[in-house]
Amino acid sequence: MSLPVPQRIDLVLIGTRGQVGSALRHRLARQAARLREAAGIDLRLLATFDRRGIAWDLAGLDPDDVDARLAPRDTVALRSLLGHLTRAGDTPTVVIDCTASDEIADRYAEWLAAGHGVVAANKRANARGLAQWRTLQALSVRHGAPYRYETTVGAAIPILGPLRDIGLRGERVRRVSGVLSGSLSYLLERLHAGEAFSDALGGAERLGYTEPDPGEDLRADDLARKLLVLAREAGFALEPAGIRVEPFIASAQAEPGNWRARLADEDALWRGRIAQARSLGRRWVMLAEADAAGARISLQALPEDSPFAALPAGQNLVRVETELQAERPLWLGGPGAGPEVTAAGVLSDVIDAARTLAAAAPAGRGWRRAAA
Ligand SMILES: NC(=O)c1ccc[n+]([C@@H]2O[C@H](COP(=O)([O-])OP(=O)(O)OC[C@H]3O[C@@H](n4cnc5c(N)ncnc54)[C@H](OP(=O)(O)O)[C@@H]3O)[C@@H](O)[C@H]2O)c1
Incomplete structure (x- = not known):
């Protein structure tokens, strides 16, 4: 034959x-x-x-x-x-x-x-x-x-395909949430390890983890694009303006051309934030979420044993809660970047x-x- x-x-x-x-x-x-x-x-x-x-x-x-x-x-x-x-x-x-x-x-x-x-x-x-x-x-x-x-x-990580299939088989996604930014996860890991914000940012830039303009990462622009794609694939009809974005550092949004002049303020702010989270047994996470109420990106101090908080830098993790998988949601994870x-x-x-x-x-x- x-x-x-x-x-x-x-x-x-x-x-x-x-x-x-x-x-x-x-x-x-x-x-x-x-x-x-x-x-x-x-x-x-x-x-x-x-x-x-x-x-x-x-x-x-x-x-x-x-x-x-x-x-x-x-x-x-x-x-x-x-x-x-x-x-x-x-x-x-x-x-x-x-x-x-x-x-x-x-x-x-x-x-x-x-x-x-x-x-x-x-x-x-x-x-x-x-x-x-x-x-x-x-x-x-x-x-x-x-x-x-x-x-x-x-x-x-196969994320969008499974989400599309869930929709095609008629199963509604109730909420999708995730850690999706490699550069911001790296910054948070260094901050929790005790580095000053300005040093952590310098390291991320040297290692090529940030966009050529790191302001894009710090405003969470790229993360917002990812959330838009993810949310639409999960069945939420979302417009770019429909995402509520809390930037990683406020000055990157308020003063796009001048945020580097505010790095000393960010060093002090983050020292305080990290100390506060540590005293409560929590870790900061930049979480992207979408559900029927809308889509948002925000910094959250989650318990240290939450899967999102325990994630090593560079890894992405997405949690998908559907009407058939509400108690035990679907988790999808793996390396989130790298050529x-x-x-x-x-x-x-x-x-x-x-x-x-x-x-x-x-x-x-x-x-x-x-x-x-
Ligand atoms: N790197 C990662 O880990 C990663 C992960 C997920 C997704 N991505 C996405 O993958 C894409 C590529 O990333 P990368 O890291 O490979 O970027 P990169 O190293 O900067 O490469 C970009 C390539 O695109 C070419 N290019 C740019 N504008 C063009 C145009 N108008 N016409 C033709 N070619 C053009 C560049 O050509 P020249 O060299 O001639 O300028 C270069 O070859 C991006 O959208 C990125 O967001 C990357």
Whole structure:
């Protein structure tokens, strides 16, 4: 009996030399043969670009060795590739966004409408208004174009998929809450270990745990985007303005350009807060929550033995309370960031999207199988 020929799937990777994009390319190169054999999909890197370079080869690029193939990015080459992506081709295609760019997120609608899969590590598209989120979901369904963004909350931890499934089987989520920010968890761990706020922040910046502008972390902007994605997937129709956000430090919100001048005040404030929590057997946690009453992000002093308070820095944890799992809620946890784990999660999304497209292939789209 002859084995079925694997379905060829073209990949277009945006963010070639970024941390996640690079880790994903190496993982793709390592897994390609196994995926042909075990999953029946032949993933080919058709094209890739970042802000500086672009490479495109109809025969497929070696994901481990694109550096030598990247030409300086010019508008003609980019326009031609983006034009190619506005049409349904004869090979199913998955576009992978490993940037944090609004300009790239703006294009998801046209890619989905052309029937291409979209896999995003980028939160931007789903952190906009509810109408736009619904449009992307509807385009995905209408055009049979898988849209996956599991790594935008909790990196490789499968959180959004299980939440979506809970909704699809008709089970209402009553409350979803979690520790979702790696940078803020790291800061809190250092503060509880006795470090001054300014030293803890300096350490987080040196280790690359913060956004290029740490004000984004301290205002909880990125955390609010994650909560928006999480809450919507849990079935709460939430607008960005509907989240009540208590910033990690008030000056980052009140004085966005000048908060560093207030670091001495924060050192004193946090010394007092940590001492107070310790005397009560509690630890500070930056908790993101959504339920029927709304969505909020707040600093809470929780008992030391609460699973959220006992969490090591860098780990994320989400608690999901549903109508069938109220007494014993579902807990999902694991490393919440890092290029390797995130790339692993992105590849899971790519495999899922590719399988969905491959399953649709024989239904008359005339898509090309891989050469034997
Ligand atoms: N790192 C993590 O642990 C982690 C975890 C979960 C989710 N994520 C998300 O994954 C995404 C990538 O993160 P990262 O850490 O890999 O960031 P990064 O190292 O800064 O890489 C970003 C990449 O995007 C490219 N890029 C930016 N704007 C672009 C544009 N308009 N057109 C084409 N390419 C563009 C950059 O190109 P140039 O180098 O040419 O500028 C670079 O290759 C972000 O959305 C992040 O929030 C990251």
